[in-house]
Amino acid sequence: MEVMTANEPAASKDFIREIIDEDLKTGKFDGRVHTRFPPEPNGYLHIGHAKSICLNFGIAKEYKGLCNLRFDDTNPTKESVEYTQTIMEDVKWLGFDWEDRLFYASDYFRQLYEWAVRLIEKSAAYVCDLTAEEIREHRGTLTEPGKESPYRNRSVEENLDLFTRMKDGEFPDGTKTLRAKIDMASPNLNMRDPVMYRILHAEHHRTGDNWCIYPMYDWAHGQSDSVEGITHSICTLEFEDHRPLYDWFLEQLEVHHPQQIEFARLNLSHTIVSKRKLLKLVEDGIVSGWDDPRMPTISGMRRRGYTPQSIRMFCDRVGVAKKDNVIEFAFLEHCVREDLNKRAPRVMGVLRPIRVVIENYPEDKVEEFEAVNNPEDESAGTRMIPFSRELYIERDDFHEDPPKKFYRLAPGREVRLRCGYFIKCESVVHDDSGEVVELRCTYDPETRSGNAPDGRKVKATIHWVSALHAVPVEVRLYETLFTEANPQNESGGKTFVDYLNPNSLEVLPDCRVEPSLTDAQPGERYQFERLGYFCVDTKDSSPGKPVFNRTVTLRDDWARLQKKKQ
């Protein structure tokens, strides 16, 4: 797979929109555009699904068409109501609306059954007694044709009788299947008498125990598209080889025939977009759940602080490809940063506090500085920030023995406090182990405006909070979930879990933020000046005790990379 960087907004139309334009010109579907997003409710949606949602709902909107939400719920053992609910929540949160077009493939079980009977009557399907294992053995390989099943030439009557009895529950799981009668010598393995139904005595989350035969994906999918009058059935590349089968079923049935179009899945570096693998991380307790802020799930990203706008922007800019590729995680971060820059109010918070005492500032004096809430948005207004004799600054902003190019606070050195005075470090207090525990500073009362009347310059401005007023909070910092750009790389017998990043989560239990954040509400997003964008955690915060997740730092690795490339 080729690693590439997403392009800025596509200048020309992608190939899917070109196909639709052509269909509209030729009147192929009477000028209709009707798409669908068909998730299987066997896990939470991830960023790859977001891509598909934006594409399907986006195309419907652009062409003044419709897009359905359809649960592809044909596999009762892996699916649940919880999953259908979170999927609906996520699609809505992304900003899309299926209106009254919520469907379930399970609603079509009766129709599919009747259509299967029609195929049997046409001698286009038969009941087969081979086991799954035997079917595999008969299938042949890419270079060798398959072998016909000994049950392939059963009479229509016998097939109808057996299929009815399969449906009525006479046979145990795995003893019989219904198969399409196509061509065991076809170069396309999907056409070698694919299984349409299997027997599974399992409770379905919607149809209960009404059915003990369940349709396979290929049989259910195209027919569901047809029932709903879908025009363009957009799916990912792995279904390209299934298209002949998709078409075959619809031709045999002589029903409405949508156009299947395949595009490349979205892959993102340093993470994984496979529900099966994400489920393993959840089940093994490697993450706290599907909505762990490190997860590439929509619910995880929401909790992390991503906006729906930023995810939509990302999906649009990534575009639609015909060839598999990997998008850099840094590009996703670039998008969320760009969006949050416009909407997130600025505040000050200190992640790793060190105490500063301003020796020449009166003990009980408190001043207030006016601070701009968002330089990108005048309507966001200003707020007041208290200043007093004792402050906290970031431990990293002080160096006792400053290396070259470190311009922030050091013994004898002066810096500017954001929104306020110049302070100068006069002495350093250590504890018994030699660790710096406090800085003794002085301030220059003439520099309240942020500048010195005598024109002297400082080389750095640092953020701070008033110790007396600051609110103690917990902050969670994140890195990518995997250290490897491609955690799917299974060379050397490794699997994706071998590439987990041990530093993907860092909990800082004792941070201090300015008092305006005391009542920050779950889900609210802020820029902590110089540190990044943060979002109040929706699960672990309590009134007066917000917990902050860092959504993204301010450092734009993607932009730097682009510059370097130029």
Ligand code: ATP
């Ligand atoms: P997973 O491999 O994670 O289980 P899936 O394709 O099996 O994904 P579905 O619930 O069947 O999951 O997917 C619903 C729709 O989303 C399908 O049309 C599928 O093609 C699309 N989709 C899934 N993953 C991606 C992806 N990474 N990029 C683009 N579209 C995707």
Ligand code: MG
């Ligand atoms: Mg699937």
